Amino acid sequence: MFSKKVVNVGNIKIGGENPLVIQSMTNTDTKDVLSTVNQINNLSNAGAQIVRLSVRDLEDIEPLKKIIKNVKIPLIADIHFNYKVAIESIKAGISKIRINPGNIDKKDKIKEIVKYAKEYKVPIRVGSNSGSISKKFLNISPEKALAESALEQVKLLEKFEFEDIFISAKSSDAIQTFKAYKYIKEKVDYPLHIGITEAGIYEDSLILSSAGIGALLLNDIGDTIRISITGDPIKEVISANKLLTLLGLKKGIRVISCPTCARTEINIEELVKKVKKLTNNIQTNKNINIAVMGCIVNGPGEAKHSDIAIAGSRQTAAIYQKGKFYKNVKKDELENELINLLNNYKWE
Template identity: 65%
Template structure:
């Protein structure tokens, strides 16, 4: 179930019946203000709605403050150990802070952080990952997924005892099944929004497969309010992958390009054309299924569930709408003709929606 509570990270609502929010994290040196701001702009342009920035010590605060002032999207302060850094990050303009209460130290330090968060009305993200399961739960020999979830619930309990409910919870494991079971368990226990992800998912291809399986399973079970696909490398790839996952699963508007797996009847390079169609439709923010099929023998029929498609011919392609061929053109006219039909399709939809 999606969370019952809605938490605002600046102007971005997380939880309730709001859309799933995409986030990522900068990998620049926070002291390099210009480089960090540039990366945040690039992440925002790619589709990130929230960006997390590491605030390591008090030395990072002046730069972090400037970053918060300039950024057009909410900035989350990632804090470890020092409660003073958490407090100063809030005062510097953080829209949310990420802490582990257990790492902050004495309860009075956590209280100080919570007090300032209340004063500034910003949420706190708490939780656990597979590397921070509390020893007392491991000693009880309970299943790891439950120990992971209970470790996070301990952090939530600290917040609740301080009468603080402006909370987002994050549970992440490197194991997709454990990750699913832990998030499912905690979603049934508390009403707070959940930030989901697979921690340390790996390099690009591995991270895509693991995160798609792990996060897709959660989202299809209505669990998860904000996501990050963790990839070792360029964070822009994280955002593009998250955006595509949400689109393909129907949680975000956009075109879905389907393509046949090819066979001996194929008369075009399907992979090449599918990539071209992907490029032609990249700026469309409507839910449209586009099919790219290798031949006209049974391509349109097999893809009649698509809104629009192209079936390959020896000299070009046949444009089909709802399984019926509308026009056959040469290669050099394919892009122009396809764009004309898809523009008409979008216009007709908008007209129907307006009239109704």
């Protein structure tokens, strides 16, 4: 099962029976307050519930304060090397900090961060990364090194009586990442932030992240997710929403369509594109399946499991609602009939 322990990030509860949370990260200059605020708001509108941003040095703290005041969702400060930046981010009002065990590993510095995290009730994500593993773990398997690098710092936080902890252990290798998280899950029960790091540009990231994140989620591992994509972070949020919806882990609309073959009697690809365009921005608190099928072989059977379904035939197409036959329409009337049906459907 997913992590039992519940940790708050701002007003969001993560872990336990709470829904999976989608996260992304800004790629604007943190010192550019306006651009960063605009991007955070755009990410939020796309469906991100938490956004991480780089806080690189003490000069980023004043802009950070302004950013926090001008957005509505919880923010995570991504900290590397300088523990004082972590402390100042906490004091500035950040909702969570992320530290890398390979970059901040001195006990006295961690203890000082914990002191302020306790005072301000700010959780800490211990985020190990295959690109910055502690040297002491370089002689063991990559996945174990990734996991142990995070777990060592978790133990240090526990030693300082701090348990508002998140853990991540990301690699660009999906198999290593899966094994690392599985190893961690067997050792501790803190909420896990999952993802494949350095996953590449859009198409490559979708395939690699779907394999890696999907495998973890289907094994009940993960409480927050990020699909890392080189480029526009809005794509990360849209992709994460779609992945969770298609896996049945988030309420939403799923469009099912056949792969087409010689039996196909209607233009499936064009029709599916139009269905997706009509439904892309619809918000619903239900799981809704729309099936677009090209012939009568699998069409009627798929229709029984769908809220709206179409099954093409040589002269006409059959439309189904809630698993029951609704009507036959001529092919040249199908698109208008479908548009009318979608426009009048009760999505809530």
